[in-house]
Amino acid sequence: MTRSYVVILAAGQGKRMKSDLPKVLHRVGGRTLLEHVVRAAEGVEPYEIAVVHGHGGELVMAEHSHLAVTWVEQAELLGTGHAVMQALPNVPDDCVVVILNGDVPLIQSDTIAALVDEVTTAQTLALVTVKIDEPTGYGRILRNDADSVVGIVEERDASDAQRQVREINTGIMAIPAAALRRWLANVKPDNAQGEYYLTDVIKLAVQDSQSIRTTQAANAEDLLGINDRVQLAALERRYQRALVRNLMLAGTTVLDPSRLDIRGQVTAGRDVLVDVNVVLEGTVSLGNRVRIGPNSVLRNVVVGDNSEILENCVIDGVKIGAACRIGPFSRVRPETELSDQVHVGNFVEVKKSFIQQGSKVNHLSYVGDSEIGRNVNVGAGTITCNYDGANKHKTTIGDDVFIGSGTQLVAPVVIADGTTVAAGSTITKDTNPGTLAVARARQQSIKDWQRPQKK
Numbered sequence: 001m002t003r004s005y006v007v008i009l010a011a012g013q014g015k016r017m018k019s020d021l022p023k024v025l026h027r028v029g030g031r032t033l034l035e036h037v038v039r040a041a042e043g044v045e046p047y048e049i050a051v052v053h054g055h056g057g058e059l060v061m062a063e064h065s066h067l068a069v070t071w072v073e074q075a076e077l078l079g080t081g082h083a084v085m086q087a088l089p090n091v092p093d094d095c096v097v098v099i100l101n102g103d104v105p106l107i108q109s110d111t112i113a114a115l116v117d118e119v120t121t122a123q124t125l126a127l128v129t130v131k132i133d134e135p136t137g138y139g140r141i142l143r144n145d146a147d148s149v150v151g152i153v154e155e156r157d158a159s160d161a162q163r164q165v166r167e168i169n170t171g172i173m174a175i176p177a178a179a180l181r182r183w184l185a186n187v188k189p190d191n192a193q194g195e196y197y198l199t200d201v202i203k204l205a206v207q208d209s210q211s212i213r214t215t216q217a218a219n220a221e222d223l224l225g226i227n228d229r230v231q232l233a234a235l236e237r238r239y240q241r242a243l244v245r246n247l248m249l250a251g252t253t254v255l256d257p258s259r260l261d262i263r264g265q266v267t268a269g270r271d272v273l274v275d276v277n278v279v280l281e282g283t284v285s286l287g288n289r290v291r292i293g294p295n296s297v298l299r300n301v302v303v304g305d306n307s308e309i310l311e312n313c314v315i316d317g318v319k320i321g322a323a324c325r326i327g328p329f330s331r332v333r334p335e336t337e338l339s340d341q342v343h344v345g346n347f348v349e350v351k352k353s354f355i356q357q358g359s360k361v362n363h364l365s366y367v368g369d370s371e372i373g374r375n376v377n378v379g380a381g382t383i384t385c386n387y388d389g390a391n392k393h394k395t396t397i398g399d400d401v402f403i404g405s406g407t408q409l410v411a412p413v414v415i416a417d418g419t420t421v422a423a424g425s426t427i428t429k430d431t432n433p434g435t436l437a438v439a440r441a442r443q444q445s446i447k448d449w450q451r452p453q454k455k
Helices: 033-042 057-063 080-090 109-117 177-184 200-207 229-249
Strands: 004-010 048-053 070-073 096-101 124-131 140-143 149-153 167-176 211-215 260-268 278-286 297-303 314-320 336-338 343-346 349-351 360-363 366-368 370-372 383-385 395-397 408-410 413-415
Touching: 004 033, 004 080, 004 109, 033 048, 033 096, 033 109, 048 057, 048 080, 057 070, 070 080, 080 096, 080 177, 096 109, 096 177, 109 124, 109 167, 109 211, 124 200, 149 200, 167 177, 177 200, 200 211, 229 260, 336 349, 366 370, 408 413
Parallel strands: 004 048, 004 096, 048 070, 124 211, 260 278, 278 297, 297 314, 314 336, 343 360, 349 366, 366 383, 370 395, 383 408, 395 413
Antiparallel strands: 096 167, 124 167, 140 149, 140 167
């Protein structure tokens, strides 16, 4: 019995989150709780993954439209057993049904695979359990004197003695489909909540003298669920510690591991250095000997060898070549590409532009919808005026151009190779190669002019 059919329970509201969002839409490491669980399930290559949604179902489906899952609605939230019942009509009888929780984001594929391996016959049921020091809020595993599992009791229904049990139910189990259908048909809502508890299947399996096996995860903390924002924050920090540790073991120097957040996939070359309070989001690729200064955010970025991102930069959707220098206080926006040895400096914003090798935009400038050639110097306070109120227009700057400070380039415009633009110019026409372009108002001196005085 090795073909698995995964059912993920994601219908709950999560009242203790005190949120308008369904619980499974909260995030750890930049991914929703539910996406973490789906990705782990994909690791065992199941026949199908079904997600049972309920509260906020439209939001949940819209947020996860990129996932290859089957959506199943639980119109009435009548408990975990009822949720699984909604998915069962789609499940082939020869599958092992693996039941996962959408609010246990750190579960690993290896744990799911080990659970499935425990189901050796059509009459075997397998559970993942864990022993924790503080089991408050969790269902307890009940065993007999022979140490065999005889049931699970929810905390609200447990006796004082049962509440002392430290072995808890994680809600993760694997059951042959045919047996699961039979047992669920006999589950009754005879409990404090008036719900159909999936855990009652254990009692029915014991009554049928079926084999109940248990397995544990390599790390018990991987199986802890999230019920409130305190638990969410704690799990986020644990997740970040693991990601940053892997990054350091791969050769990256992280000056303070507690002050780096990774919210996506990061690859790094040799001798990379990351300073404090850095956030890496999406897909980030760092070449050899890259340095990232403090308080910077990189999102979907490729950085070439020997480039440096100085402090307080925001870089999003950008390809950066080798030996570049960005910052401090730079913002580089999507669809920008910087060739090798490019400098983008203090309080400079670049958007949807291509800057070629050796060019510099160092001070207090805006470059948008532009193409800049090689060895260009863009002076302080330069603006490419790319928007006319309705449409965006392109600025093209050739090689070896010098743009003086305080210049406005009114697009569409072409600054030819070798042009020098005088400081303070407003350029509205294409220039000729190798010329000096001057476009200023004529300076006058007015004698005997009196500055206005306050009354």
